[in-house]
Amino acid sequence: MSDDSSSFPEVNRLVHEPARLAILTVLSACESADFLFLQNATGLSKGNLSVQISRLEEARLVYVEKTIRRKRTLTRISLNRRGRGEIAQYWRTMEKIRQQAVPAT
């Protein structure tokens, strides 16, 4: 990697991945959303969405709440304070990168 690229701000790769970024973007715009809404909004398959949510939960960025209603499992996902901070930081970093890239072009 060249020296120029190393001067770029560090991007959180956990957040940067497109599927996880879409999930975090949705969650940042609401208090909580259920699994079905996230599936519709992100266009991910059930399995893929489940894996991505698990990764975000392991990283302690989201809070997952599972309840049973009328014999059906209702999964609600919400961003915790750390998650909100991470996504806000991610957009600040992206903005910095954009500002650095504009004079070069």
Next chain:
Amino acid sequence: MDEQDRLVYLTKHYNHLLYLRFTAFDALFIFSPWLDLPRISMSVALMGIGICIAWFFLMRAYYRRRYGRVKERRDPKDPEDRQRAASVYLLAALPCLVACYFVFRGQHAPPDFLLLFIPSGMLTEALLYSGSTLRRSYYLVAAIASLLIVLSDMVGSMPAHRFFYVYCLTFLGSAMLMAAIFDHLLLVHGFRQLAPRTHV
């Protein structure tokens, strides 16, 4: 509007795009001239209200099963905060109603003034909850059209007021129904645009 903006827009405004839940009430308005409302029997009226409530819960269940649930975020700093919007709506609507009452008192029954809440509600939707130019436009058009219809019904000297006097509720119901249909189409279109792009 890019991908991120679309995601944020749909999530933030999801609950506001579900007005198809109220279409049974709109239908009640639309067919009111043929229902002969003042002479309608109590049992029929109760049945009508029951159907409207049942329709609301059916549509709510449909949306929950088809698109899921979102709990809105209440942020006091957000201008779209519901409580603030509700207070703005009431502040805007009540002086309007009071002023109209004093201007037209003696000529009209109190329910006529209550109809002003409909254009007022549409205006609130356009100014506070719309989020997109398209949605703001059709709610503004619906609000202005509804206001003109209600006022033409109340101000007897306006042209064609006889026609609006009979079909006032029909026009109001149609305006609300059209706005609800546009909202639903906006929701469906929004999800269709999103789905293939973020597929990984």
